[in-house]
Amino acid sequence: MxxxxxxxxxxxxxxxxxxxxxxxxxxxxxxxxxxxxxxxxxxxxxxxxxxxxxxxxxxxxxxxxxxxxxxxxxxxxxxxxxxxxxxxxxxxxxxxxxxxxxxxxxxxxxxxxQIDYDFTIRELIHNPLFPERNLILEQFAAFTFKMHEAKVNFLDHSPGNTLVVKKDSGKYEFYLIDLNRMKFENLSIEERMDNFKKMWLSKTMVKVVAKAYAKLSNQPEEKLQAILLDKTTQFKRKITKKKYLKRKIGRK
Incomplete structure (x- = not known):
């Protein structure tokens, strides 16, 4: 040992x-x-x-x-x-x-x-009426931007792997968990948007995240929105196809 x-x-x-x-x-x-x-x-x-x-x-x-x-x-x-x-x-x-x-x-x-957290990003993703949803998404985008600036490519950047703690005055803290899959590297803007794909963002959430990230990165909002929407859509199709094939094979 x-x-x-x-x-x-x-x-x-x-x-x-x-x-x-x-x-x-x-x-x-x-x-x-x-x-x-x-x-x-x-x-x-x-x-x-x-x-x-x-x-x-x-x-x-x-x-x-x-x-x-x-x-x-x-x-x-x-x-x-x-x-x-x-x-x-x-x-x-x-x-x-x-x-x-x-x-x-x-x-x-x-x-x-152990962190005594209030919720994970998963609850936010699945509930369009979640309190202060857009505000949390904006702060989450800023948190992810900070992560990217530190050269962190979190390969498991998915809804259940970010714990959220609500602070006073509409401020939120984000804690990463399940850390063993990371790379440390400079990320292009396309790779940064790709890092959001496992979040399973809706089109509305894509707009909020892209707008917040654009302000911090000095990138055109329309450009980031287009990239992020494409990455998210491709990922959703891939997962949906996998689930379909598993069900089809399971019936045989």
Whole structure:
């Protein structure tokens, strides 16, 4: 086992290890997936989230052991990068990797602070009457612009991966979660608009986001609207086609 702990939590190493040791017997279930499981628990008097990454198949185990960082390490490193660039995400506490005697990855854990959020972008997307919907979309566009300016290409930039906290006076804070798929690179304006495609924006929302992003990027609003609408439409068609084919194959 190897454990990396943020400097602010070094004194709590024993308690962190205890949380991981008791992961399957304690804590509140948040997500129970086939590959990953997330639980909440308490580290002293602080509520934290623990994400368990199951043992990968032999091929991926070799990749993660010798050629690529594990999902737990990436989650930790990427969270630190985001916070260093003033992009909000739950504070990274530690990550743990279990390996075999040959050095092959078995399973891993990522521990971070829990955020008490009000809603995710998903609720906003699916409810046209959501309070202050356009205002939130404008601020979300500004948040994404800031992310892009920091050279962050968040590959899982989808509605469920942004937590929203309502502050006073119509101000909202946005927190990125599920961080292990990112690239750090300069993004063209077309690539920036492409990064919104998984948000499943309606035509009305496309107009709001494009207008807000145009003001910040000094790009023509009409140009961004056209690109964003095209990227969104293509993505929706692709997903719809996949679902149709799955249903058709399932009937056979």
């Amino acid at each position: 190897s454990i990396i702990i943020h400097s602010k939590y070094k004194s709590k190493e024993e308690a962190i290890l205890q949380l991981v040791a008791n992961f399957f017997n304690e804590g509140e279930m948040i997500v129970e997936g086939t590959r990953n499981t997330i639980k909440s628990n308490f580290l002293a008097d602080e509520k934290v989230n623990i994400k368990f990454f199951q043992k990968p198949g032999i091929f991926k185990s070799i990749i993660y052991s010798f050629f690529r960082s594990t999902k737990a390490k990436r989650s930790f490193d990427y969270a630190n990068y985001l916070l260093d660039h003033d992009i909000l995400t739950p504070f990274p506490i530690a990550y743990i990797e279990n390996r075999s005697s040959l050095g092959l990855l078995k399973d891993s854990y990522y521990i971070c602070q």
